[in-house]
Amino acid sequence: MTQDGLALLIARIGLRDREAFALVYRQTSAKLFGICLRILKDRADAEEALQDIYVKIWERAVSFVPGETSPAGWLQAIARNHAIDRLRARKPVADAIDEAYDLADSTDDPEACAVAAGERRRIDVCLGELAAARAEAVRRAYVEGASYQELADHFAVPLNTMRTWLRRSLLTLRKCLER
Amino acid sequence: MTDKNADGPGAEGERADSGPMRRDELIAGEYVLGILSLEDRGKVEARMAADRRFAATVRRWQTNLSGLDDAYQPVTPPAHLRRRIERRVFGAPAPQPSLWHSLVFWRGCAFASIAVIAVLGGMVALSERAPRPAPAPTLSAEMAVTGTGIDLIAAYQAASGRLMVRPVAARQEGARSLELWLVEGGQAPRSLGILPESGEGGLIVPADLRRALGPGATLAVSIEPPGGSPTGKVTGPVIAQGPVARMP
Structure with a gap:
């Protein structure tokens, strides 16, 4: 599957094309499941996450802009972001944004x-x-x-x-x- | 204008490695790295939605760091996951015949394809010569495609023997329009306009889309609110689509 082919399939998902969705799932689910497993380190949790991720892909495909990101990178970013959100929800960490970001030049x-x-x-x-x-x-x-x-x-x-x-x-x- | 090319402040905004810009760089980088708390991640995403420049910074980090994705080994997920995902995404249980699998729908689609070809033919004709009034149709028929909420309107001009068939989203809840989309080169679908529901059909392809309309592109029709998609993107179900081919 070329990147162009994958980009076209994502565009077709944006048109609510179920066949394109099935093809994208077949092409990419192993990689995205690998991401979920590596980050969540729990198989049941990773399976739940993968479902949510493909629901997001279905919902967000219409806003995919091919020039901005590579299609594989776009899919992997959705997967990583979701897995990390899930991990942080499970194991909260301290907030940091309001603290100083000053570093020596x-x-x-x-x-x-x-x-x-x-x-x-x-x-x-x-x-x-x-x-x-x-x-x-x-x-x-x-x-x-x-x-x-x-x-x-x-x-x-x-x-x-x-x-x-x-x-x-x-x-x-x-x-x-x-x- | 001696110092027009000088590297003065403000020409390109603040330098990225100082002050608030650097803070943004760091926050965007930390977000993509995944190191922030859930609450902070939410703040970053809210900011991305409101601030295009910041969103572009995050996207750049995403692109820059995406090479690290190579570290993820693919693992085939269990087969039952796919069925569960399709149930969630498509709503109805997967094996239940959907619009796409309905024989009646496909019969209707054959008609719809004819209509799309007719519309496309009309567009090419319109782009080649000035539109002139066509003779009024002498006969018409309304054909309901069972179970889809789509009607096919046929209009026949006795003088020319010309029969045109147009799809109309007649029986959706409330008034609806059928919008024609051009999907080309993996880009997001771009609207070609609303399929006319009355009068002599055909639509004029926007000048900036004409070059993109050729073999390799795909045409699709979706059901949209009256007057077309409010967002410029496909919002309703796609009821027909097919590749563009050169006519023999």
């Missing part, structure tokens, strides 16, 4: 990317330029849905240190990916 960050400017870099290239433990923290957060506290425990650093690690890593990644 990262222009002089020793981790700043040293790659020559040019074509857009892939995430794995940019992760390779973070210190190994920090790249690992980013991966665990994204892939497993790990919380700040879980990451702090795993890497045996204080919670605030972990926040600073990840936020700095995000700024470094952004510069690397966009440059």
Whole structure:
């Protein structure tokens, strides 16, 4: 299944085309179920989540804009977001948005990317330029849905240190990916 | 205008690595990373709905980090899940014959396809020459397609021998319009207009859509509120669709 083919199928789901929905399910359900299992780590929970995810896909297909995101990325983002919402509802974590996001200016960050400017870099290239433990923290957060506290425990650093690690890593990644 | 190209503040808004913009970058990144609390995730989503620039920042993070999706190994879900999902999505139990599986509907659809071809033919003709008044039909018939709420209106012009068949969403609750959509190249459906329910049929394809109307595109008809979809997107059930082909 090409990305264009998948994009067309999602557009057809937006037209309430059941056959297209069945085809998309056949093509993508294993990947999306893999996402649910990895994040939720509970089979029954992952099965519930997968149902909700395809209901959302059916409902949201009409607003899918192909130029904005790749169709596979669009589907996987719906799956990840739903699985993470479910995980956070099950195991609440502290709110953070109202706290300060101030970091020292990262222009002089020793981790700043040293790659020559040019074509857009892939995430794995940019992760390779973070210190190994920090790249690992980013991966665990994204892939497993790990919380700040879980990451702090795993890497045996204080919670605030972990926040600073990840936020700095995000700024470094952004510069690397966009440059 | 000596400093027109100078890198002054405000030209491109704030720099992304300072102040509120950087805070937005971080929040968007943390959201996509999945590290925020449920409540904070809700705040981010509300902000995305209200702030297009912020929404674009989140989408960029999503695209940038999506390479990490490679870490997810596919696992085939159990077969019963699919049936449960279809029950939830399609409402009725899956095995129950739906509109799409109804023989009567497909018989109706054959008519509808003829009508779509007629409309398309009419559009091509209209784009090639100035519209001129057609002779008034001398006979007409209203054919109800059982169980669908769709009527097919036939109008016959004795002088030319021309018989036109148009679908009309007659028996939906309240008045309804049939809207014709163009689906092309995986893009979201774009409206070609409302199928005329009276008078001599045909509709004029908007100028900006004419290039997209060709082999490879799909035409679809949905049932919409009177006057067409209020949102510019398909809101009602799709009752017919098919690929566009060149006429031999």
